[in-house]
Amino acid sequence: MLKAEYRARGPVPQDVIEAVPFEKPTLGEGEVLIELLAAPINPSDVLTLTGDYGMLPPLPAIGGNEGVGKIIEQGPGVESPALGQTVLLPVGCGTWRTHLVMQADQLIQLPNEADPQQLSMVAIxxxxxxxxxxxxxxxxxxxxxxxxxxxxxxxxxxxxxxxxxxxxxxxxxxxxxxxxxxxxxxxxxxxxxxxxxxxxxxxxxxxxxxxxxxxxxxxxxxxxxxxxxxxxxxxxxxxxxxxxxxxxxxxxxxxxxxxxxxxxxxKWFDKASPEQQMAVYGELTKLIAAGKLQAPIDSVFSIKDIKEAVALAAEGGRNGKVLVKA
The missing domain is CATH 3.40.50.720 (NAD(P)-binding Rossmann-like Domain)
Structure with a gap:
């Protein structure tokens, strides 16, 4: 298991982040283990690494603000989401890692038949x-x-x-x-x-x-x-x-x-009601699942190659998004 961690910020974003191994965690009550399917590298992610974004997490931190994964293990007391279910990862949870532990009741289930790479970009x-x-x-x-x-x-x-x-x-x-x-x-x-x-x-x-x-x-x-x-x-x-x-x-x-x-x-999230948020995401998820809304993808990297992925994302001049996967 690997996580893309950074302990400092600097002008060259790929220099401050690296893939670090971690042990498989023990699941607590109501928790699930999720395997990352895909997570994008957005301009805001690059700016977070350089320290130029408007909201910066405390250090050390794990990169990535959005993505999707699938449930591969359930902790005590969990019946849903089911094993194999595709879920939206909570925004800002540090998605650039091969596996994540989350509370099951915090997860939004997504259509398993939809393209996970396209779904990974739905949150922002x-x-x-x-x-x-x-x-x-x-x-x-x-x-x-x-x-x-x-x-x-x-x-x-x-x-x-x-x-x-x-x-x-x-x-x-x-x-x-x-x-x-x-x-x-x-x-x-x-x-x-x-x-x-x-x-x-x-x-x-x-x-x-x-x-x-x-x-x-x-x-x-x-x-x-x-x-x-x-x-x-x-x-x-x-x-x-x-x-x-x-x-x-x-x-x-x-x-x-x-x-x-x-x-x-x-800021919109801070002011919008849960019903307003779900209305927006509900419409977008349906469009993505139906193939009516999609974004071009330039390349997909494994977490172990996070430095190369971030370098490419920071360069510009691409014709699509850079994604990472487990």
Whole structure:
């Protein structure tokens, strides 16, 4: 049994984490032993290792914030979930380990017939994409949405969910090689970022108004999205891939009435009721199980190769998510 542990944080994320062996634990009352099926490496995971994320666990810690596993052993008093059942691992529990011990009554059962690699990514990026589309602007079928970092995990889910809800998307990327893959996912318009972005967006959609913009990059990229929006539109920032603060012109704020706001899934969880959370996850899980919602996967590593996995995830320039498994 192995766990991906880090005892310090530093600028090179793969240097601070390593696969460490541990003994098989004895199960207590109400506990189950879970074997990891798959867990993603998200940008937030990399930022946690470097110390740049908004919420940092105490050290030492085990990496990974989401994933799925299957029940392989039941402790005293456990009847459900059954052996072999696929379960969603609690968010933030340190999922990068071959095996986990959890309280059985804290686990959400998932469809065994669904692809576990796709299910492993359900906890963070899909609800982020879903809520970005629903919480800020009351969109109607046929409305346009613009986003940058469109090839990211959230970006991919947003394209698919927007199409399922009848919205149209303008998707901004950093290189031309990403255009065709996003069009294959259902993106209506894909453009490479640049100084004349607003003009090219206007031409691509024949001047249709865009009332919702979504930014994961920050710096001047935020301003270029703002310049592409209709007056009184809302621009939501949920990431800082550039490593720099959002830069938006006073003209956008004052003369065009653009509202710039932020979104963090953890804060939404703090305020949302259990019923609201289950409604979001219920919809997304059904879509994934039906094959209507999925994310591209770049590669899958074993926990023993966690350094290589984190290095690849931190590099960027991929066309899919990096996952780890037992």
């Amino acid at each position: 990026n899909p609800p982020t994409a879903s809520l970005l589309l629903s919480e800020f602007v009351e969109l109607q079928p046929g409305d346009w949405v613009i986003q940058n970092a469109a090839n990211s995990g959230v970006g991919s889910y947003l394209i698919q969910l927007a199409k399922l809800r009848g919205f149209k998307t303008v998707n901004i990327v950093r290189r031309e090689s990403l255009i065709a893959p996003l069009q294959d996912e259902g993106a209506d318009v894909v453009l490479v970022d640049g100084d004349d972005l607003a003009k090219r967006v206007k031409n691509a959609i024949s001047g249709a108004p865009i009332r919702l913009g979504i930014d994961a990059v920050g710096d001047t990229a935020t301003g270029r999205i703002a310049d592409s929006l209709a007056d009184e539109a809302t621009l939501v920032n949920y990431g800082m891939m550039s490593g720099k603060p959002c830069r938006i012109s006073p003209a956008s704020l004052i003369f065009h009435g653009i509202t710039l706001t932020g979104f963090w899934l953890a």
